[in-house]
Amino acid sequence: MAITQLSIFLENKPGQLHEVVKRLSEAGVNIRAMTIAEVRDFGILRIIVSDVEKAKAVLEDDHIITTTEVVSAIMEDKAGALYDILQALESANVNIEYMYAYTGEVTGSANVVFRVDDIEGAEAKLKEAGVEVL
Amino acid sequence: MTHYYQKDIETASREEILKIQNEKIRKQVKHVYEHVPYYRNLMDEKGVKPEDIQSVDDIKKLPFLSKADLRESYPYGLLAVPLNDCVRIHSTSGTTGKRVVAFYTQHDIDLWEDCVARAIVAAGGTEEDVVQVCYGYGLFTGGSGIHGGSHKVGCLTLPMSSGNTDRQIQFMMDLNSTIICCTPSYAAFIGESLAERGYKPDDNKLKAGIFGAEPWTEEMRQSIEKSLGIKAYDIYGLTETSGPGVAFECEAQNGMHINEDHFYAEIIDPDTGEVLPEGSKGELVFTALDKEAFPLLRYRTRDICVLTREKCSCGRTFVKMCKPMGRSDDMLIIRGVNVFPSQIETVLLNEGYTPNYQIEIGRKNNTDTLDIYVEADPSRISDKVADIQDMEAGLASAMRTMLGIGPKIHLVPPKTITRSEGKAVRVIDNRKLHD
Incomplete structure (x- = not known):
């Protein structure tokens, strides 16, 4: 969503x-x-x-x-978490126009906002990779 | 088929017009010399006597009158008849200093209204028409000038005056106005207001509009024509020469015929005062050939313009003036290039922007800088910086093509450029060249 x-x-x-x-x-x-x-x-x-x-x-x-x-994904507060998300978007050939992160409601995680050229593709791929999307 | 209000004179041959002008100027110079001490002194200083002026070719020997002369001689210094013979006064808004007051005899009012009547008929007006006059009435010449011309044609005249747009629209719709007369900016505003109220351009009965009293562009004409579903005609005049109707546009819509039987026009070099050959761009100068009360000879209008005598498809033989391209006193010289704010306005409208802008001129390392602040259209702004920079670059490039020099464009949010009730501050010149 x-x-x-x-x-x-x-x-x-x-x-x-x-x-x-x-x-x-x-x-x-x-x-x-x-x-x-x-x-x-x-x-x-x-x-x-x-x-x-x-x-x-x-x-x-x-x-x-x-x-x-924009797409907002929940990212764990640990090394490599962003890499995994970007990897998923890369494999869907989604272009990121810009992005930023903010602290999420769940302790130990952050929300990352992506402005992309293909929202549906990005979301589908993120879910497939096990990333929680808001 | 073309209609004329006074066909004989409007389609007279060059020889006939010259004959009329020559007779009138001889009489007029004598009248002014005898009755206006202020101008007699100017002529004496130049060593020109009334008998030196035998034809319009000799007009170039006469001294100029400028706005400064009008201020200096305020209020009665240029009056050429006893006050008893005058029937009316009009006045300028006084935005550039002291007001100018102009006097009219009944003869002067008649010839002025004839000029306006020619303009109304040239715009397709007949006694069948309902003319909605939304120029201001009062000291301003717009309202009463158009009103009088409309009466002469025999139109049903609606003396609305300016403002109260709801009432303008109600009368326009209920009383089936067919011709609207106002400033072009008010016409554009009425067009927008009609659209806001859900009217389509062909929901009204208007067929033509006669617009003047402020500069406007060809692009503005097209947008007004579209929004009101009309043909838009330009009309020109100054309080100093009488009011609207000194020149008017015909069906060809490519310049305004000057009423040459009453006004003699010259184009001069604004710096040297030298008369320029036909087709040259320069300052427009008018001589009133047969006005009685306030007969200005060689009045410098400050409007920059070109005159042409090409044959017009409407059959009128009067010389044509182009839309004033700017004023000799608001021409900017930036990096040695002449720039008129009206050119900037043209580019903005061409590129789909509103004409709300401000020009800032500065000087950096001995080179002039030109910054143009433009109100952005919300619907074209995106969330990406690059898109906005592209818009600015596109506009800068269009400006460079038109002006010959490249400005820096700054898009700003709507309604952030200061507007005043009267004239917007368009130009800020921060160059300190005279210290």
């Missing part, structure tokens, strides 16, 4: 991130994972949140938001 990531286009200047986080905070939306891809003039804030619709509602009037389906 793919999960929905929100990507928010931000100008690279003071206060931009603060403002987004403030709105989410006021709306009671929990940010479960985040990463920022930045170049000189702008950045893209990518977040996984507890309530996608609510987050969109408080942000979309003043921000450019895109929603993207």
Whole structure:
């Protein structure tokens, strides 16, 4: 089951991130994972949140938001765990556009988020390799 | 079949027009010299006497009038008749400084409204039409000028004035407006508002629109035509010369015929003041040939434009002016290249962006830098940095083709470029060249 990531286009200047986080905070939306891809003039804030619709509602009037389906896999906290996951994706010939990880709810594991060109293929292959997918 | 409001003059031969112009200019120069001390002094300084002006060819001997002269002579300094003979005043918005007030006798109002009537008929207007005037009424010339022309044609006139878009749309739909007159940006806004309310372009009865009072591009014309389901015609004028109707577009939609029986046009080099040959790009200068109350001779409009005398398919013989390509005072020289903000707007519309932008010019290591901030279209933004960089690179390349120099493009979120109620701040020049 793919999960929905929100990507928010931000100008690279003071206060931009603060403002987004403030709105989410006021709306009671929990940010479960985040990463920022930045170049000189702008950045893209990518977040996984507890309530996608609510987050969109408080942000979309003043921000450019895109929603993207991403694959989230549960990875054990041990050496070689990421390698196994990437091995599975490699064998399915899935291209990873970007990825990031966050602490999962289960102690001793992390969640890894993958933006890929073939979600179904990636998920099928991960399950086949015994990786738990959110 | 082409219709004309005043066919004889609109299709007169070159010789006939010249004959009329020559007669009028002799009389006009005498009138101004005798009644406007301010201009008489300018002529005396130049050593020009009324009898030196025998034909329109001699107009080049006359001194120019500029906006600065109008400010200096405010309010009555250029008035050429007793105030008792005047019936109306109009005024500019005063965005570039002190307001200009213009005076009109009944004769002046009549000739102005005739000019507007020619424009309405050229856009296909007849007494069958319902003309919705959503230019502002008041001191601004737009509302009352178009209103008067519409009466002359015998159209049913809706004096809406500007704003209150809900009411504009209600009247347009309920009273079957067929011609709409306003600024092009308001026309575009009405188009968007109709779509938001679920109307399709052919749900209205509009067939034509006459738009002016601000610069607009060919691309904007196409988008307005599509959103309202109409033909969009340009109209040109200035408060200083009377108001809208100095020049108007015909069915050919490729330039505006100047009402040459009332206004004589020249193109000059904005730096030297020298008259340029036909087809040259330069500053547009107007001489009012038969206005009584506020007869400006050789008024420098600051609009950069080209005049052509190519035969027009509509049969009108009046010289044509192109859409003003910019203003001599907002032309930017960047790395030695002349750049007009209107060119940047054209590229943005061509590439599918909104014309909300800001230009920032700077100087680094003795070389000019050009940065253009553009509001991104949310539907085209992706979650990948590379996609956005590709969009910026694509736009920069289109700009380079049009401008001749390469800018740095910065996409910014919508609504982040400051808009003011009146004119947007488009250009920030940080070069300190005069210290």
